[in-house]
Every structure is written in structure tokens, then in C-alpha cells.
Amino acid sequence: MKIFVIGAGQVGFTIVDALHAHHEITVLDTEPSRLRAISERYDVATFEGDGTSQRDLAAAGIKTADLVIACTSRDEANLVAGMFSRREAKHATTVIRTSNVEYVELWHAGQLDVDFVVSSELETAHAISRIIGVPAARQTDVFAEGQVQIVEFDVTEGASPAIAGLPLRRAEVPDDSKVAAIIRGDDLSFPGGDDEIHPGDRIVVIGSPQAAQAWSTLLAPKGASVRDVVIFGGGRVGTAIARVLLDQGIGVRVIEASREQARRVAESLPKASVYNATGIDPDFLERERIGQAQAAIFAMKDDAKNLYAASLVEVHGVPFTVGIAHEPISVEAFEHAGIDVSVNPRAVTAEEIIRFAHDPRTRQVSMLEGNQYEVLDVTTRPTSSYAGQRFRDMPIRGALIGALVRNGTAIFPHGDDVLEAGDRVILFTRSADAQRVVEAL
Amino acid sequence: MTDAPAGRIRPIGKRRRAAVDLRATTHVVATLVLYLSPSTLLPTAVAIGYGERFWHFLAAGAIAAGLGWAVARRTADADPIGTREGYLVVALTWLFVAFYGAIPYLLSGEGQLDRPVDALFESMSGFTTTGASLLTDVESLDRSLLIWRAETQWLGGMGIIVLVLAVLPRLRVGGRQLLESELPGPEMESLGARIRQTAQRLWIVYVAITLLEIALLAILGFTGIDEQMDIFRAVAHAFTTLPSGGFSTEALSIEAFSATTQWVIAFFILVAGTNFALTYRALLRRDPRVFPRDEEFRLYVGILLVASVVLTVELWAEGVFAGEAAVRNAVFQTLTIVTSTGYSTTNWDAWPVLAVITLVGLMFIGGSAGSTSGGVKVVRHLLMGKILRRELRQTVHPELVSPIRFNSAPVDERTLRAVGSFVLMYIGVFIVGALLIAFDAARVNMDLSAIDIVAVAASAAGNIGPALGPAGPYGNFESFSDFSTVVLILLMWIGRLELLPVLVLLTRSYWRTW
Structure with missing residues (x-):
């Protein structure tokens, strides 16, 4: 497959690392030094140019691409690059990275003309x-x-x-x-x-x-439910995590050092308790009984601060700590220092994007029970014999359709619902049957 | 260089502007008075129709028009007013309009209102929609004078400046701030992109509901369901229900009418105390669900329900009323006091103490923001409650950041501060007013009990109308001395403008640039 990667930052690097062996990759970036670094490590073509310039994209040969990934650190640049590649490379799948959850929502509503939008913040939040x-x-x-x-x-x-x-x-x-x-x-x-x-x-x-x-x-009616999670840092990552957890009915406390930001977080998340504090003041930790929390997540901008706060909070008795490691090296440092789980947002984003480079119809594969069973995310072909059938009438054996994604929104179908061509089907099947089921759809 | 738009940018150094531009203020106030002068045409027409004397209405209109026109013309070269002049414009306009409203009473030769202070009291009570009266015998008044009383309330209800902004083409003011200082409530809700549109829509709803009430009351009269009701009384009462005014043509107020009429009027009092912006939306979208979705409306109705039930129980248990009469009188009195209307269907002054205290407590509530009612307003109580609850939470969690929401939107901290200080200032104004009346009562040896004084001051500042004791529903304010009358005039004026435009004038920094 011909893959076009716009942006040679950390995310771009991780993507190239994962895909360079099997695909033909062109990397485009404005910064020659980053391109040099990437071409020294991997066998990829590089092009010095601006992803927001239609002329540069054309000159780099975007026309022949099968997959375009816009993963610079700037949302607007990615949006513009996605828009132009839609024009230039009509058959390519376009994936853009964004840090703005609003763009993800817009995409769900069908308002953004790109195939996929991946948000570092949301992916991190889901990972957590x-x-x-x-x-x-x-x-x-x-x-x-x-x-x-x-x-x-x-x-x-x-x-x-x-x-x-x-x-x-x-x-x-x-x-x-x-x-x-x-x-x-x-x-x-x-x-x-x-x-x-x-x-x-x-x-x-x-x-x-x-x-x-x-x-x-x-x-598990008693005790096992998570009621109290403390998030240190109410930036974009922290807010996204808080929102996802609150949506699952988990009680969330957010600690944010900046007064204005704390106010913004409190306004956007009515159900969270937001504190304006540094999070490393022992009096505060004691007064608010932070030690009672079942888990603490450290989502401040500074890795060192996250590490320090995590150590402090562990001393106060929080049993489970999750650190957001912005630098790849911090993942290791965190785990050495005793943080239970470390998540690198850029790595998570890259992993999510890499999934698109696999079979264009099968988006995501997850293994259960030691690879005996698989969960697949497959798009129904227009020619599929199942399209237009009611679920209760489907002769599928050895597989179960758990959910559909139609126009970006998940549907949990009942027997009378009808499968439409183009629906993404999330199904559960034996690994041995996977190939057969995918072909049937 | 392009030309600056005329009237927008003043050349620097042309002329020094005073801290408060009195010339500009005078111009706007005079213009407003001029625009309001045709309002005496209605009582003139009524007087002609009933064969009563009418020249005093024409004279009042002519005086207002003449003075307004002359002063506005002399100050025609004034600059547009700024934010600072806005407060003075609002305060002075309401004062001068009250003066204007007093002229027909003075010139009419009506013996009950022949003293300037008395006429001004009646006029101020009208425009501020208070409904307190000095008249010892309402029913002896000319019908044209009764209509003039009702009309002053109707004009003052939705706000005279709002009216001018809605109807007349061009006033040299930005508008929004003037409107905000006149419309009840902490924040104005826009009903259109332009101020003029908002003002027009509010008045359209207001006029439409007034017409509806006139029609319903007239039908009750024509069909003989209410022997006492006729088209004149229908108009006069619709004119004083919707502004939550309370002037009646009857000595017994609404008690003079049948039970059905009382229920109909009670419904319109409920509407008068509801945010007109909400009513506009409900009518426009034909969706009554906008009401239950509004947090203030829910509390407003909740307060009314609880208070009605409590009063019903108190009245029934004490044996004052039983059955439908107990419910009706409890509901009506609750509505009329909470929305600051000031009608009555019974002499509550003779009620048992518990019921009386309940009513006095209700005087401090007020209707909804954006309604025509006076007083503190339900939304301020709601926000105060939320502020207090947050204070309690923050005592335990000092670092907690907890924005206060109203209808699920976060409320600006500045607005919350304004609400807090409004409530404090309101209490302050009420206490000062009550002390002055108590002082005066002692001076002239007037027989007023402590609770009477509390009720009189609360009723005037809350623009309610009748109170207790001599000023109860069957009484009037005639027995108060001139000093107390002036205090009450000031209380009504300050209360109607929701304190700020008047109190800010009392600060030194308002008049200075430093």
C-alpha cells in the first residue's frame, strides 16, 4: 500500500516504525532535520514541504496514495491537509489527528470530509x-x-x-x-x-x-465499583479522561493549578468536583483525603511533576496510579519509579492510526481467550448478500454481531433491525471462522 | 483618510465632557417625556365618552409635550449619552413621568387628590405599578380619572423606556443598558438581535395578553356570570393586572366580583409574574414545555403552591374560610402578594396572626425576572440559595471550584456578586424606610404596630400596594403624614428601578472622574 504521512513528529515516527517494512511510505514535513532523522532510520521517501499547501502535496505525489495520514501537532494543518488530499487523491483513505474533541464530534455528525479522525486526548482517555x-x-x-x-x-x-x-x-x-x-x-x-x-x-x-x-x-454489586478517581491536571488530556470516566458513571475529582483553567473545567464538567490546587501540597492532599481515592491519574503537562505527584499520592495511600508520559522515555522512568501504568498519548494515537493500514475493510482486531476468538470490526460490502436482511433472518453461524456503526454512531441492533451496505459491523467469532465470516460480509 | 461616521467618533479636544453629561441627559429625559405626552389622550376620550370633564388631561399632555419639546430642542446639539448617563436618565425619567402623571389629578379638582404630595403619591404608585392609594372613596372618582390611574400602571408595567424604544424610531441611546436598568431581574434576556426587536416583542406579548384578559372579563360581564363586571371594569382591571399593578375601580378591590372572575384574574396575575420572554417563546413555538424547563419558573410555581397550601390550611383551621373560599382566598392573596400586584379578595388585615405573618414573609419574594412584578425576584432567591450552598461546601473544601449554574449555564461571578449585593441593599433600603416611617409615626402620634410598619415599608419597596393596619386592603394611605408619604414615594421609585440606578447616584464617584 502507498502511504503518505504528513508530519514527522513523534506520532509520525511511531507510524513509520510500525509500517515501513510492509508498505511504501512517503513522509512530508517542513523541517529538514526531522526528515533526515527519519530517512536515516527507515527506508522511506521524504519530501520537504508544507502539508497545508496543495502545490507541495501534489509535488510530493499524493495522487497515487492509498492512505493519507495527517499527524502534525497542529489541528488546523491536519484538517487542511486532509481536505486537500481528499481532492488530490480521490481513492485514498484519509486519517487526521486532532487534539480537539469537537472535531471528533463533528466527524461523527458527518460534517468533516475525511475518513477518520483520531484524537490523542480521546484515545488516551479510552486507554485509561x-x-x-x-x-x-x-x-x-x-x-x-x-x-x-x-x-x-x-x-x-x-x-x-x-x-x-x-x-x-x-x-x-x-x-x-x-x-x-x-x-x-x-x-x-x-x-x-x-x-x-x-x-x-x-x-x-x-x-x-x-x-x-x-x-x-x-x-459485582458490592464494593467493586469505582466511585472515586482523582485526576491531577485539568488540561485537554485530563478533561478528556474525566469526561470519559464520568460518562461511565465513575466519580471524578480534578485537581488543576491554574485558576482560570479550573473554572473552565468545572464549567464544562458539571458532574466532576474540581479543585484549584497544585496537587503537591501535603495539607491539601490530607484535607481532601486524596488517599481514599481508588485510583489517581497524573495528566499534568510536565512528566517530572507527574512523577513527583504520583510518588506523593502513593505515600498517601492511593492503591493504583496511572501516569501520562509525554516523552517516550518517561514511560520507562515512571514504571521504574512504581507508577502502576504509564500511557504515552502519542504512542496510543499512532497505534490507533496504524490499525487503518491493515485490511481496508477490517479495522480493528482484538483477540480473546489466547487467540481462539476474535472481535472484528468489518465494513459490509455493497454486494454482500446479508445487506438488507433482518438480523433475526441471518443464517450466520459461529459468529455474533454485537453492534453496528452507521454514519459514525453505534447502534445495538435488535432482531427486527436491518443490516445496510456500508455499515461497520462489530462481531465476535472463532478465529478459525474469521476469514469465512469476513468474506461473507 | 476616510470620514468617521457622523455622531460616532467625537473629535478630540473639541470640548471637555463633564463626568456626567447633564446636557445629554436632559435631552434624552425631555425627549422621553415628550414621547409619553400623548398618553393622556386615552382618558380624554373616555371622559368625552362618559360626558365628564376632560380639559385637565389635555392640559397635562400639553404641558408635558410643550416642556419636553422645548427642552429637547434647546439641547438638540447634545452628544449621545454614555453608560454613565444611563443611570441618571432612568432615574430622572421615572421621576418626571411621575410628576407628569400627577398633573391630571391636581387639575381635575378632585378633592381627594388636590394636594401636590398626594397627587404625586398616587401617580408614582401608578407608574411603579405599586397600587397603593390615598383615595378614601375610589368609587366617587370620574371614570376618566380611574382609567388614567389604570393606564399609568399599564404603561409602567413593561417599562416606559422599553415602550419608547419599541414604538419610536430613534432615541440617541445604545439601549441595552437603559433596558437592563428598567427590566426587573439581574440580567436581560434578548429576544432578538436588536434591542428594539426585544422591546417590541415584549410589548407585543404584553398587549396581546392584556387584550385577552379584557375579552375574558367582558364575556363574564356580558353573559351575566358576573353582574358587577362591565366593559369599563374589564379594561380598567386588565390594565392593572398585567403590570402587576393593583389599582381597582372598586372599594372592595376584586372582592367586589364573583368567584369565577376572581379565578380568571388570578390566572392573569400568575402570567404577569412570569418572565415575559418565556411566555413569548412558548407562544411563538407553540411549545408550553419552555415553562417547566425554566428553573426560575419551577421555583416560582413551587413557592406559590407551597404558600397557597400553607395559607389554605391556616385559614381553614382558624375558621376564617372553608371549602372553595379558603382555597380561592389563599391562592389569590398568595399570588397578589408574591407578584406584587396588590389586589385583594378579602381584608387580610383582619386575619389571624399566623396567616398575616405568612403574607408579610411573602412580600419579600417577588415575581420572576423579566416579568412586570416588583420585589427581590425569584431568580435572586434561587441564586442566593445556590451561593449559600456553595459557601457551605467551600467551608469544608476550600479549594473547590464550583461554578453556579442557572438553567444549566454557568453564571458569571460578577452577576452573582451583583445578586448578593442587591439583596443586602434591598434589606438596607427596607430597614431605612421602615425606620423613617416608625420615626414619623412616633412624631405625629400615629397608631401603627411594628408589623404594620414592616408591611408598609416592604409593600412600598416591593411595589405591592396595600399593607396592614390603616394601609390594609380596606384602608388607604391617607392617614400618613406628608413626611411618610414622601418616604413611601421614594421607596416605590427606588424599588421599581431595582435600587441600582438610584443608589449609584448617591455615590461620590458617580459624579467625579477621579
């Missing part, structure tokens, strides 16, 4: 919500920009009688969710309405983030 978002979960994965979650739960003795020990058709299954699989011993089955969930089982659920949260409360 995967880590702490759903208690009682063994494994979590997100699809469709966080609108769909696949969660694997252990069913314990404490599970609610509204769900366990009842045929599924009578159980109080949370809205917008489906039980994709029941794992009993070594045996995995795709359940029907007559099947029951019992303590000791493991189940795989596909649903909205709210539904995943509801499942978590049903399966």
Missing part, C-alpha cells in the same frame, strides 16, 4: 478507561472510537439474581448490550435466549460503555 473503567472485568477492549466496549467478566457468587440463574430472555440484560459468549470450563458457546449464566462462568459482553458499567454493577 480500559484500565480502570470497568471493575470486575478481566479484559476490556473498545471499538468504534469508544462507543462500543467488549468486556470479559467473571461471574461470581455475588452476581445479581436478576441476571444469574435465569434464561437470558427473562434476565434483566442492560439495554444496548448482548452476551456474546459464555465460557464454561474450556467450553465456549454463543448463547441463545434459553441459556443461563451461572456463577463460575466467564462471559463476554458487547455493549455501550454505560451498559458495560451496568453489567459490572450487576455482576
